[in-house]
Amino acid sequence: MLRIGALVSGGGTNLQKIIDSVNSGDIKGEIVSVVSSSPNAYALERAKKNNIETSVLRLRDFGSRREYSEALIKHFRERNVELIVLAGFMIILDPVFADAFPNRIMNIHPALIPSFCGEGFYGLHVHEAALAKGVKVTGATVHFVDGKADNGPIIMQKAVEVMDDDTPESLQKRVMEQAEWIIFPKAISLFAEGRIKVYENKVKILKGDLK
Ligand code: GRF
8 A cells, every 4th residue: 555645735635635546546556655845725724634644844833944845755664655745835956855755746737847837837827928928738747756847757737628708717627626636546556556657757547457
């Protein structure tokens, strides 16, 4: 059973889908720790309802981003976590964090990387930028985390249509429902089955048993 840790900051709808997939057996793993950067994140309630250990670590309680990142490394190492998922985590960590768990941290980004990603592209800003550019499709990307924002090897992507009358909010909702909530649990499930391999910064998904 894969030991999974999660970092959250907000509502936790992605976390909920991951919890559901663990509970249904689709993900052959166990969420051993959910850490929030904010005490008010509803994601914490979702974890508690499922008897998952929760912790709150706030950036402002540490001397620097580096110290904060080191505390998180220690936290997950103490729990022998094998995969860390960033499920709506709004803090940029020091590169020491990514270096501590190479190809073992997954992030979901609400656009098709390399579009609308990198510094400043978070939350609704991503969808505002997609609408401002007038793209006809957008989507979501699950990728491994390296030292740079939205930069690591791409694991899965799913496209979503943009409608003429979309607002950033309506587009955000469609991207979550039609892409994020599907590909994030799927990518974690593949990882748990040992089917994700990284060659020269590119991901290959190994074929599973034919059913
Ligand atoms: C999602 O849009 C995700 O792509 C982004 O932050 C949002 C988190 O939403 N990284 P939730 O907390 O999972 O509901």
